[in-house]
Amino acid sequence: MKLYLIYGGKSAEHEVSVKSAHSILKVIYYDHYSVIPVYITREGQWLKAPAINDLSGIPEFEHMNQTETKEAFNFLEMKEGESVAFPVLHGPNGEDGTVQGLFESLDIPYVGAGVLASAVGMDKIISKSIFKEAGLPVLPYEEVHLTDWKVYPEGVLSALENQLGFPMFVKPANLGSSVGITRVLDSAQLQDAVELAFEYDHRVVVEKGVKAREIEVAVLGNEDIHTSVPGELVKHKPFYDYEDKYLNQEVFRQVPSDIPEELATELRLLAAKAFHAIDGSGISRVDFFLTEEGDVYINEVNTFPGFTNNSMYPRVWAKTGLPYEDLIEEVIQLGVRRHKDRLVKSTRRNK
Known part of the structure; x- marks a missing residue:
């Protein structure tokens, strides 16, 4: 082939x-x-x-x-x-x-997710709306459109402060790998953060910041969904940018995460639910926040997560029992099988 x-x-x-x-x-x-x-x-x-x-x-x-x-x-x-x-x-x-x-x-x-899941997973605003509709826990957030920002930036900034308070995270609606994201601690930083996010997209999502651990669960499958043991991004500072994650390799990935078994089971169930909610297929990585109070919030679904040998997705699967080379073969076969299943669907109108 x-x-x-x-x-x-x-x-x-x-x-x-x-x-x-x-x-x-x-x-x-x-x-x-x-x-x-x-x-x-x-x-x-x-x-x-x-x-x-x-x-x-x-x-x-x-x-x-x-x-x-x-x-x-x-x-x-x-x-x-x-x-x-x-x-x-x-x-x-x-x-x-x-x-x-x-x-x-x-x-x-x-290979990978279909059109709908890919589009929804990429868009942080649309995905959060779908997660809420599916009953998944989501942190408070606000969306900002470029037209509103150009017309009345002062009003946008004031509304964000009143609705969310500090700290908050400002992100482009469609991007990943921490590109264009800013952790904002006060009013002086907020305007620059929003303008930076608008350099990457015409829509921006602003989320309430919480002190939390970042737990990630890998998902694999089409109709038959499988989940991995959770992994954790162990942080020594509140926020890691693109350079920290991929160039300087400063992020430590703990696999599996040191959390109770009951919580690990809950997160795996939530990951499968999120995957189903966006009509996922093939692969995805579902990211969660775990607060000091023990509350869980879904952050996002990555429909094609990082796939280097040091990335979280292959590492949690290796710990679950699926080595990297077998994982690659499985995701290829999932794509082939989905295509074959799609071919048998009728395209003719019933008479």
Whole structure:
């Protein structure tokens, strides 16, 4: 089978995608796949590299975004013979339903969540609304639209302070990996934080800040949903930005999290419920806040979480009993099976 490993992308999470793709290339079962790396530049150009058929063909990490072949990619190639797309893309223009919709239109099997789940999971405002409707606990939040901000910024700032108080977190509605996020402690920081978030999106979500542990649960499956043991991001300061998480590697990931078994079971059930609420399939990582008082809140669902060998998603699955290389194979097969199931659905009107 030809496996098109697609990485890079028009997103602020470009570097994380490259790292994830390189880690995946090292553990794919090459006895079953011929892997064709497809790099998406920051400008959106799709470039294809020569096929990789064994470990010796993997390029060095530094050259993952400078593959030997610079020809533009032809999507019709994926229609020739048995093939599957593996979009290792994080953030907008990759994890948000856009690429997934492309593959659906072309009738090409692909790995990961579908169009709806990808779009909902990416949008922090829409996902929180759906979580609330599903009965999942969500922290108080407010949404800010760019048009309102341009017309009356003073009123927006005043309303945020009155509704949420400090501390608060200001985030772009559609982004991940802590890009564009600010922890705001007072009025003096709030305006700059909102303007920073608007550099990445035209909608911003502002959440009430709480002192809490960050617990994460991995989800795997289509109709049959499986959850991992919870992992925890152990923090030595209140907030870690993109550089801390991915470049400086300052975040310590404790697997499994040191929480009571009853709480771990509850979080796994909540993770499955959130996955179901957004119509998830394939993979997701569900992130929770656990306060000092023992209250649990869902933060977000990542429909394609980081996939480096140091990322939380593969680490919690390894601790649950599913090694990294077997996890990669499982997520590929889930994508293939979902496509086959979709093919049997009728497209004809009953008479």
